[in-house]
Amino acid sequence: MKKRRVKLEDIARKLNISIATVSRALDKNPRVKPSTREKVFKTAEAMGYMPNQIAKSLSSGKTNIIGVIIPRYDEPFFIEVCRGIDHYAREHNYKILISSSRNSFEFERENLISYERGIVDGIILSPTHETETFTHIRSIIGKGIPVVLFDNIKEEVSGADHVLIEDDKASYEAVEHLIKTGRKRIAFVGGIKEKKVFQDRFKGYLDAMQANQIEVLDELILHCKSLDREFEDTEINEFLSNLPEFPDAIFTCTDNYGLLTMKTLLKMGYRIPDDVAVIGFGDLGLGEVFVPSMTCIAQPSFEMGQKVAELLIQQFNEPVDKNHRKKVVKLKTELVLRDST
Template sequence: MTKKNATIYDISKKLNVSVATVSRALNDNPRISQATKDLVVKTAKEMNYKQNNLAKALKSGETKNVGIIVPYINTNFFSSVIRGIEEELSNHGYHVIICQSHEDVFTEKKHLNTLLNAQVDGIFMSVSRTTIDTEHIQHILNTTNTPIIFFDRKKDIPGISTVTIDDYKAGYMATEHLIDEGYKNICHLAGDLNLEIYQNRLNGYKQALIDHQFQVKEENIISTGSSIDAGIEAIKTLWDRKSIPDAIFSASDFAALGACQELKKRKIKIPQEVAVIGFSNEPFTQFMELPMSSMDQTPVIMGNMAGKVFIDHVKDNSSGVSIEKKVVLAPKIIIRKSSKRK
C-alpha cells in the first residue's frame, strides 16, 4: 500500500489538539509553546505530512519564489551572479527559478509571462542584446506589484532598481594600464554596441586615450560578438590594415581568447609585440598557456547586492513605500602576463 500524505486534520485528531494549534505550530507561531511545536513537527514527519505551499502562498500573498532571466548560463559570470543571488535569498527562505533568453527578446518575453503566471515574488533580469523596445517590461511595472531588478545589462526604466559595475571606469582602467605599460596603438574589440555596458566600456577606452594625449582612431574600434570566433575575425580584420595595433583591449574575455589564438597562429609574441586584456575574468584566463589580464566584475558580490536590493523592496513595499536603487560596484583589474611588458 502506498503511504498517503496526512493533513493537518489527521495530525489534530492523533494529538487531540485543535486544527488551529497544529497550523500555528507548523508555522512557528510564537503563541505556541516550543514543546507543542516540537511534538507537532515530529508527528507531521511521522505521518508524511506535506505542507500545501500553494495554499500558504494564497494566504500570505508570497510564493517565496523569484525568477532570474539571463542571456545564457554557460559562462562563469552569469552562473556566479545567480550563485550570489541564491546565497543572499536562501537566508530569507526564497527559491530561484532560472530562465535563459538565449539573446532573444521574444524568448525573454515568454519567460517573463511564465514567471508572472507562477506568481513569483520578484524578477531579476540581465536583458538580451536584442531587447531594444522595453514595452514588455514597462507593462509589468504598470500592471503588477512584482519588483524587477536589473543586473549587469540594464535599461534605464524609471521604477526599476539596478546593480551594475562601473563599466566606464573599467574601460578607462584597462586602457590606462596598457598606456602605462608603454603601448602606443591600442585597439578596442567593443562588443555589441546595442548594449549600454559595451557603450560605457568603449567610452572609458576613448577617454583614457584622450586624457593621455593619444588620438582616438575609429579604425581601431571594432564592434564584435562576445565569442572566440569573433576575436579571431577581429584580428584578421586588423592585420589587413596598414596601422597594426600593439595592444588590444577586448570588452569580452572570449573575444580576447580568440584574439590570442589568432595572434599565436601568426607567430606574434604576446605581450612583447601585442598586449591583450579582456573583460570578466572568466576562470580560463588564469589557466591559459600565457595567463591573460582581465577586468573582474565581482559577479558573486553583484548577485549578493541584487538580492539585498530585492529584500529592501519587500520590506519597503510592506510599509507602502516605493523605492528605486542604483547600485554601482567598483571594477577590479587583474594584471597577468598577457599585458605586462615592463
C-alpha cells in the same frame, strides 16, 4: 503502483480530528494544544507528508522565492552573479528560481509574465540587448512586485533599484594603461553594438584614445555579431588574420574575447606581450590560469549578485512605491595586471 501524495485530510482522518486543526498544528498555531500539535507532527512525519508550498503561499501571500532572469546560462559573469544572489538569499531564508531570456526580448517578457503569476516574491533581471522598451518591467512594478535591475540597463526605471559598474570608466583605465606602457596602435574587440555594456566599453576606449591624441582606426575595431562562442572564435580569428598592419595592443570587452584573442595570437606566432599586449574584462578565473596569464578589468560579479539580492529583500520590507526609483548602486572595478601586458 505510484504512491499518492499525503494530504491534510489523510492526517485528519488518521487522528480523527478536523482538517483545520491539522493545518493550525502544522503552522504551530498557539490555539492548538501542545499534545495535539505533537501528535500531528509525528503522524505527518510517519505518513511522509510534504506541505503544499503553492497552497501555503496563497494563504500567506509569500513564497520566499526570488525570480532571476538572465540573458544566458553559459556566460561566466551571469553564473557568478547567480552564485552571489543564491548565497545572500539563502542566508535570509529565500530560494532562487533562475530562467534565461536566451538574449530575446520576447522570452524576457514571457518569463516576467510567468513570475508575475505569484510564483515569486520579487524579480532580479538583467535586460537583453534587444530590450528597447521597459514598459513590461514598469507594468510588473505597477502591480506591486519588487524589481531590481543589473548590468545591461539602457534607461532608468522608476520603482526599481539598479546595480551596475561604470563600464566606460573601467575601459578608459584599461586603454590608458596600454598607452602609458608605450602602445599606440591599439585594437578593440567588443560584442554586439546593441548591448549597452559594450557601447559603454567602446566609449571608454574611444575616450582614452582621443584624450591621448591617438588615432582611432576603423580597421582595428571589431564588434562581434555572434552570441555563440564557436562563432565568436571564428570572428576574432578572421579579424586578426585579415589586418593589413598588426596592432601592438588589443583591448577586449570580455574575458572570453580576451582568451580567444590570445589563443589566436599564439597560433599566429605572435609573442604576448612582447609583440602584442592584451587586456580582458571580467576576471572570472580563466585569465589567471591561461599561459601567459591575462591582464583584466576585474568586475565584482559575485558581489553584484549579493547586492541585487540585498536590495530586493530590503524592498520586501518597505511600502510599495511604484513611482520612486529607490537606489542606484555603482560597484567599483579594478585593473589586475598580469603577464599579457
